[in-house]
Amino acid sequence: MLKNNPNNKHEIDLFDLASILFKNKWKIILSIVIPIIIIYGYTSNQIKNFTASSIVKPITTHEENKYIVFNDANSFDKVFYNKDNFNYLGDDYEIVESSDLKYHMFFSITKELLYKSYLEILQEKSVISDAIRELNILDRDIYIDNKTYEEAISSLVSKIKINAPYRVKGHINPSLSYGKDNADIQVTFNDITKWKSILAYIDKEINLKVRNNLKYRVDELLKIENKKKQFQIKDISTRIENKLIDYDRQTKNRILYLKEQSELAKALGIAKSTLEEQTFGNQKTLLLNVKTDTPFYLRGFEAIDKEIELLNKRTNKKAFIPELLALEQKKRNIQQNKNLARIQKSFESSPLNNSDTFKAGSIDITFTDVVYHNRNIFIFVLPSLFCFMIVIFYIFIINSRISIKSYKGKKI
Numbered sequence: 001m002l003k004n005n006p007n008n009k010h011e012i013d014l015f016d017l018a019s020i021l022f023k024n025k026w027k028i029i030l031s032i033v034i035p036i037i038i039i040y041g042y043t044s045n046q047i048k049n050f051t052a053s054s055i056v057k058p059i060t061t062h063e064e065n066k067y068i069v070f071n072d073a074n075s076f077d078k079v080f081y082n083k084d085n086f087n088y089l090g091d092d093y094e095i096v097e098s099s100d101l102k103y104h105m106f107f108s109i110t111k112e113l114l115y116k117s118y119l120e121i122l123q124e125k126s127v128i129s130d131a132i133r134e135l136n137i138l139d140r141d142i143y144i145d146n147k148t149y150e151e152a153i154s155s156l157v158s159k160i161k162i163n164a165p166y167r168v169k170g171h172i173n174p175s176l177s178y179g180k181d182n183a184d185i186q187v188t189f190n191d192i193t194k195w196k197s198i199l200a201y202i203d204k205e206i207n208l209k210v211r212n213n214l215k216y217r218v219d220e221l222l223k224i225e226n227k228k229k230q231f232q233i234k235d236i237s238t239r240i241e242n243k244l245i246d247y248d249r250q251t252k253n254r255i256l257y258l259k260e261q262s263e264l265a266k267a268l269g270i271a272k273s274t275l276e277e278q279t280f281g282n283q284k285t286l287l288l289n290v291k292t293d294t295p296f297y298l299r300g301f302e303a304i305d306k307e308i309e310l311l312n313k314r315t316n317k318k319a320f321i322p323e324l325l326a327l328e329q330k331k332r333n334i335q336q337n338k339n340l341a342r343i344q345k346s347f348e349s350s351p352l353n354n355s356d357t358f359k360a361g362s363i364d365i366t367f368t369d370v371v372y373h374n375r376n377i378f379i380f381v382l383p384s385l386f387c388f389m390i391v392i393f394y395i396f397i398i399n400s401r402i403s404i405k406s407y408k409g410k411k412i
Contacts, residue, residue, distance in 0.1 A: 034387070048190065048372050049188055049189070049190050049372070050188070050189065050190070050192065050370050050371060050372045051186065051187070051188050051370075051371045052186065052187055052188075052189065052192065052195055052368050052369065052370045052371075053184055053185070053186045053368065053369045054184060054185050054186075054199055054363050054364055054365060054367075054368040054369070055182050055183075055184050055363075055364045055367070056118070056119065056122065056182060056183040056184060056185060056361055056362070056363055056364075057182055057361060057362050057363075057364055058111045058112075058114065058115035058118075058182070058361050059111045059114055059115070059359050059360065059361065059362075060111075061111070063111070063351070063359060064109075064110060064111045066350060066351050067108075067109040067110075067350055067351070067352075069346045069349065069350070070109060070343070070346040070347055070349075070350045070352075071108045071109060072346075073339070073342045073343045073345075073346040074107075074343045074346075107217075109214070109350075109352070114210065114359075114360035114361060115360065115361050117210045117213065117214070117360055118206055118207070118210055118360040118361035119162075119164060119183055119361070121206045121209050121210065122162055122183075122185070122202070122206055123162050123164070125157050125160065125162070127202045127205050127206055127209070128157050128160060128198065128202055129153055129154070129157050130201075130205065131198045131201040131202050131205070132153050132156060132157070132198065133153065134201065135194070135197055135198060135201060137156075137194050137198065138152050138153060138156065159187060159188060160185065160186070160187045161185070161186045161187070162183065162184075162185050162186075163183055163184050163185075163186065164183050165181055165182050165183050185199070185363065192370060195368075196365055196368065199363050199365045199368070200363075200365060202363070203362055203363045203365070206360070206361070207358060207359055207360050207361070207362075208355060210358075210360035211352060211355060211358045211360070214352055215352055215353070218343075218347055218352070222340060222343065222344060222347075225340055226340060229334060229337075229340065232334050233331055233334055233335060236327055236330055236331040236334070237331065239327055240324060240327050240328065240331070243321050243323060243324050243327070244317060244318075244321070244324075247317050247320065247321050248317070251311055251314075254311060255308055255311055255312070257296075258304050258307055258308045258311075259308060261295075261296045261297040261299075261304050262297070262301045262304040262305050262308065264295070264297035265297040265298075265299070265300055265301035265304060266301045268297070270297060270298060270300050270301065271300050271301060271302050272300040272302060272303070273298065273299045273300045273303060274298050274300070
């Protein structure tokens with residue numbers, strides 16, 4: 001209350017001020033509490049944003065061991081560098097003596113390969129866009145056209161961060177702290193149920209894509225190697241046919257030559273060989289003492305005619321072609337080689353052949369780390385402070401008017 005002393009009319013009695021505030025305490029309290037309650041009720045109905053982080057894990061060693069049979073079946077020394085196989089080198093087939101080398105004909109399936117393949121597809125983010133469309137995460141009806149809808153999807157996808165591990169198959173990612181073994185996927189979103197459904201979708205789709213890629217790769221490599229095998233067999237068969245053709249041609253030419261020599265021997269009356277034979281000492285070595293240009297008809301027409309007769313009677317040509325046996329052995333070895341069939345069988349028994357059990361990696365959805373964003377305290381403080389100041393101002397105005405009226409009443 002203002003003092004009645006004219007000299008102190010502009011001074012305020014602190015005791016009276018405290019008394020005024022105490023009398024209006026409920027108005028002051030309500031001016032603070034009511035805005036807080038209203039704002040809290042309003043914000044409680046609003047969707048709260050959160051930041052979620054999920055670890056992307058590789059397969060376990062136990063799951064990796066399921067590929068041991070496949071990896072062993074297509075190892076290099078059991079496919080190409082096996083003595084039963086032959087490489088085509090130039091104009092001849094040769095055995096490659098390198099069975100000590102160890103390499104895989106196709107590729108070795110390890111958890112590093114699977115994990116890297118998983119992360120490559122994840123980092124492309126196209127599977128995330130597909131998940132948003134398929135699961136209708138963004139309501140298509142609220143967008144004016146498809147372009148706007150796709151832009152909204154792209155905007156959401158761009159907010160999703162995929163942090164690669166420190167090492168993936170020996171390659172270092174220097175942007176990450178040392179010791180980070182697994183990748184993770186992070187996002188700021190407003191619906192945890194929808195986000196987990198996105199994670200489940202992309203985990204399933206990525207594993208399916210990795211499996212299909214590897215399966216296609218194995219199938220194509222098997223086709224290529226089977227074609228190579230057939231080409232080798234065909235090439236050897238062609239060489240065998242050529243050997244038989246060459247034999248027929250050589251035999252025909254030989255017979256013509258022998259007939260000429262026989263005619264000469266008959267004309268000269270040489271029935272038996274006139275070539276001189278000598279035996280040298282203890283070596284008991286029979287040598288023909290002839291020169292390289294000694295006429296063949298000197299052997300006598302009886303021997304020459306007998307050779308012609310034998311050549312005409314031959315029915316088994318293959319027995320008289322020295323290289324033919326080796327070629328047939330090579331062809332048989334290639335035909336009977338079962339390595340590709342073993343690879344196919346080991347592939348069919350591996351998780352690659354079963355979409356239900358195959359895993360290249362997985363997103364740990366169950367233990368997703370979710371941190372909700374706290375409400376800004378200024379949302380509550382500023383309105384309450386504003387209302388508090390208005391109420392205080394109102395109280396003093398009302399009290400001043402009452403004091404003035406009271407003072408005038410006493411003066412009269």
